[in-house]
Amino acid sequence: MATLKEIAQAAGVSLTTVSNVVNGNYHRVSSDTVERIQSLIRQSGYVPNQAARSLAQRESRIIAVIVQAIENENIFRNPYTAEYVGALTVELYKNGYFPLIRYTDDYRDVEGDLRGWNVAGAIFSGAYSRHLKNIKSLTTMPTVFTDCYFRIPGINHVGVDDEAGGQMAAEYLAGMGHRRMAFVANSIEESEVDQHRLLGFRAELADRGITLPDQCVIPTPANIYNPQTLQELMRRDAPSAIFCTSDRVAAQLVQALHLLGYRVPEDVSVLGFDNLPLAELTHPPLSTLAQDINQKAKLVVDMLMRHIRQKDLPPERTLLGVWLVERSSVRRYEEG
Amino acid sequence: MATLKEIAQAAGVSLTTVSNVVNGNYHRVSSDTVERIQSLIRQSGYVPNQAARSLAQRESRIIAVIVQAIENENIFRNPYTAEYVGALTVELYKNGYFPLIRYTDDYRDVEGDLRGWNVAGAIFSGAYSRHLKNIKSLTTMPTVFTDCYFRIPGINHVGVDDEAGGQMAAEYLAGMGHRRMAFVANSIEESEVDQHRLLGFRAELADRGITLPDQCVIPTPANIYNPQTLQELMRRDAPSAIFCTSDRVAAQLVQALHLLGYRVPEDVSVLGFDNLPLAELTHPPLSTLAQDINQKAKLVVDMLMRHIRQKDLPPERTLLGVWLVERSSVRRYEEG
DNA sequence: CTGTTAGCGCATTCAT
DNA sequence: ATGAATGCGCTAACAG
Numbered sequence: 001m002a003t004l005k006e007i008a009q010a011a012g013v014s015l016t017t018v019s020n021v022v023n024g025n026y027h028r029v030s031s032d033t034v035e036r037i038q039s040l041i042r043q044s045g046y047v048p049n050q051a052a053r054s055l056a057q058r059e060s061r062i063i064a065v066i067v068q069a070i071e072n073e074n075i076f077r078n079p080y081t082a083e084y085v086g087a088l089t090v091e092l093y094k095n096g097y098f099p100l101i102r103y104t105d106d107y108r109d110v111e112g113d114l115r116g117w118n119v120a121g122a123i124f125s126g127a128y129s130r131h132l133k134n135i136k137s138l139t140t141m142p143t144v145f146t147d148c149y150f151r152i153p154g155i156n157h158v159g160v161d162d163e164a165g166g167q168m169a170a171e172y173l174a175g176m177g178h179r180r181m182a183f184v185a186n187s188i189e190e191s192e193v194d195q196h197r198l199l200g201f202r203a204e205l206a207d208r209g210i211t212l213p214d215q216c217v218i219p220t221p222a223n224i225y226n227p228q229t230l231q232e233l234m235r236r237d238a239p240s241a242i243f244c245t246s247d248r249v250a251a252q253l254v255q256a257l258h259l260l261g262y263r264v265p266e267d268v269s270v271l272g273f274d275n276l277p278l279a280e281l282t283h284p285p286l287s288t289l290a291q292d293i294n295q296k297a298k299l300v301v302d303m304l305m306r307h308i309r310q311k312d313l314p315p316e317r318t319l320l321g322v323w324l325v326e327r328s329s330v331r332r333y334e335e336g
Numbered sequence: 337m338a339t340l341k342e343i344a345q346a347a348g349v350s351l352t353t354v355s356n357v358v359n360g361n362y363h364r365v366s367s368d369t370v371e372r373i374q375s376l377i378r379q380s381g382y383v384p385n386q387a388a389r390s391l392a393q394r395e396s397r398i399i400a401v402i403v404q405a406i407e408n409e410n411i412f413r414n415p416y417t418a419e420y421v422g423a424l425t426v427e428l429y430k431n432g433y434f435p436l437i438r439y440t441d442d443y444r445d446v447e448g449d450l451r452g453w454n455v456a457g458a459i460f461s462g463a464y465s466r467h468l469k470n471i472k473s474l475t476t477m478p479t480v481f482t483d484c485y486f487r488i489p490g491i492n493h494v495g496v497d498d499e500a501g502g503q504m505a506a507e508y509l510a511g512m513g514h515r516r517m518a519f520v521a522n523s524i525e526e527s528e529v530d531q532h533r534l535l536g537f538r539a540e541l542a543d544r545g546i547t548l549p550d551q552c553v554i555p556t557p558a559n560i561y562n563p564q565t566l567q568e569l570m571r572r573d574a575p576s577a578i579f580c581t582s583d584r585v586a587a588q589l590v591q592a593l594h595l596l597g598y599r600v601p602e603d604v605s606v607l608g609f610d611n612l613p614l615a616e617l618t619h620p621p622l623s624t625l626a627q628d629i630n631q632k633a634k635l636v637v638d639m640l641m642r643h644i645r646q647k648d649l650p651p652e653r654t655l656l657g658v659w660l661v662e663r664s665s666v667r668r669y670e671e672g
Numbered sequence: 673c674t675g676t677t678a679g680c681g682c683a684t685t686c687a688t
Numbered sequence: 689a690t691g692a693a694t695g696c697g698c699t700a701a702c703a704g
Contacts, residue, residue: 003680003681003682004681004682004683005681005682013690013691014690014691014692015681015682015683015691015692016683016684016690016691016692017689017690017691019682019684020690022682023683027689028689028690030689030690033689033690047447047448047451047452048452048681048682049391049452049454049680049681049682050387050452050453050454051386051387051388051391051396051454051680051682052387052391052680052681052682052683052696053681053682053683054387054682054696055385055387055388055391055680055681055682055683055695055696055697055698056681056683056684056695056696057682057683057684057696058696060387072426072429074419074422074425074630075422075425076412076418076419076421076422076425077418077419077422077613079415079418082413082415082418082422083410083412083413085412086411086413086418087410089410089412089437090408090410094408098436098449098453099437100434100436101425101435101437103425112383113434115383116383116384116385116386117386118386118387251617252617254617255616255617255619258619277413278614278617280591281587281588281590281591281614281617281618282617282618282619283590283591283594283618283619285591294410339696339698340698341697341698349674349675350674350675351675351676351697351698351699352674352675352676352699353673353675355698355699355700356674358698359699363673364673364674365674366673366674369673369674384697384698385696385697385698387696387697387698388680388696388697388698388699389697389698389699390680390698391680391681391682391696391697391698391699392679392680392697392698392699392700393680393698393699393700394680
């Protein structure tokens with residue numbers, strides 16, 4: 001309820017002085033009055049009004065966190081998104097900023113929110129390039145892109161090495177003796193993340209003289225839930241190992257395979273991606289290509305903070321590594 | 337970039353008139369000028385400044401969504417929280433409001449945020465009563481409580497019938513021939529949700545002449561991950577069925593049991609709560625007491641909107657039902 | 673139906 | 689080291 005003005009009156013000083021104390025500009029105020037004002041602030045339970053601050057400074061303490069979505073789907077049903085946005089939230093609060101979580105497939109909304117709230121910066125996750133092209137504010141505001149391959153000069157970016165991930169998957173599965181494989185994507189059409197994982201996977205297989213036929217690339221998990229399609233894949237191509245672009249898809253695939261009577265990993269091996277908590281809850285627990293989501297979130301937020309504090313910083317790009325975590329969903333392939 | 341003032345000048349009308357058009361008060365403006373101004377708004381790409389609006393109206397379009405947490409844990413790692421907050425987010429956006437997601441175990445922070453942002457309302461999830469007691473703003477602001485049993489007169493509340501859920505669990509398991517059972521909570525000390533589920537469970541068992549010994553009430557899942565503790569429980573009390581306060585705990589329990597060599601449901605039955613997507617990903621898929629999280633989110637947001645629009649509305653309380661979803665983690669108990 | 677006026681609470685010159 | 693004045697962009701009460 002208390003305002004700067006009221007505190008100023010109570011302390012017998014000017015508004016400016018109180019403002020300086022609140023914002024930590026102690027070199028402009030005598031240590032005497034600093035203490036006096038601070039105790040008044042504590043007593044009165046003063047809380048700065050964020051709207052007024054945003055208005056005067058033309059910048060709020062809000063960071064937009066924007067997630068690619070399909071219409072009004074619940075984005076947090078995707079455990080990767082939940083884990084990642086949760087981690088971003090933690091890091092933002094640590095830095096005194098507030099996340100404004102926006103899911104959308106219509107980036108006109110986004111543009112409006114970014115400007116309407118005078119956000120200090122933005123973090124994009126998983127956005128498709130064709131959408132991002134339409135957002136103008138992006139170049140004028142501190143922004144970090146993640147989980148996407150949108151390329152314009154001067155953009156900050158934190159990614160995981162999806163191609164290397166695909167390559168490691170191929171190395172591992174081929175090394176375990178597998179020769180007939182399949183790949184399940186989230187959305188091979190739209191997601192460049194998926195495309196890069198497939199790219200690395202296919203290239204490394206090719207290097208080893210193994211080809212991944214087109215009909216063994218499942219473009220979206222929706223197909224895998226359809227018993228017909230899955231059964232057909234298993235009968236026709238008889239893959240002994242299936243690499244999935246996420247643990248979520250892998251978990252659902254394991255379930256679908258069970259329903260059709262296939263045992264994992266005795267009949268088919270399944271390899272995931274992300275190393276989410278979910279990977280330990282399936283049966284068998286998922287072998288997977290791990291990424292460090294907490295580290296990613298921290299890097300992203302730190303990078304953003306840097307660019308908010310110093311607006312003319314040159315753009316940065318960081319690529320995070322992935323590594324293999326072996327559990328029990330992949331086994332060595334034995335002929336016959 | 338454009339402001340109301342600029343549009344007013346361009347249109348040759350006053351600021352007020354433009355404001356009325358923006359806010360849909362068409363009855364105060366001639367349809368002529370409405371159209372003229374609307375086209376100007378579209379051309380200029382005008383977006384209202386939320387900070388200015390909040391300041392002038394002393395109320396922002398922000399709704400605080402506050403989740404009980406432990407320090408800086410990632411709240412969305414809990415799949416129930418992810419699902420619920422995601423659903424709330426969808427409903428809030430549908431109504432033109434923005435979620436401010438706050439996790440905390442220190443409600444002094446919360447109080448500050450609520451006031452600092454001039455939030456239009458607040459939604460609490462899973463908060464412990466001892467924390468809520470310290471928040472003063474609660475009675476002066478439209479608020480809906482969920483997943484908690486904080487009782488002060490005049491508070492809005494949407495809950496699920498936890499006690500009935502516990503009772504139905506008992507009916508089901510006893511009906512399947514089980515006599516020796518256990519209960520695993522998230523935090524029996526703090527969570528009144530857990531306490532009520534246990535209450536209903538125990539009471540219904542008692543009605544059937546079955547007692548649930550204290551040592552068969554596991555206060556927190558941390559104990560269950562400890563193979564020693566779990567092994568001891570299984571050896572000493574040999575429960576043939578275990579009722580868990582959430583699917584997440586149930587999924588982890590199933591895993592822990594597997595590791596000790598127990599088969600589910602052949603050796604032990606496991607019953608969950610919530611009916612999350614996760615319940616279909618475990619092996620065996622979880623039988624569980626289902627709640628409709630989407631409906632809950634919709635009810636909560638609708639209720640909140642009502643109280644924001646009309647501040648003197650009498651408080652409301654709604655209790656949602658739960659129902660049994662049978663999958664494969666519970667089987668009939670056969671002697672020997 | 674339209675315009676004028678006066679804040680909302682704060683940051684930020686520029687004086688002193 | 690401190691204060692007075694100005695404006696951020698908008699809403700709302702009041703006049704016309």
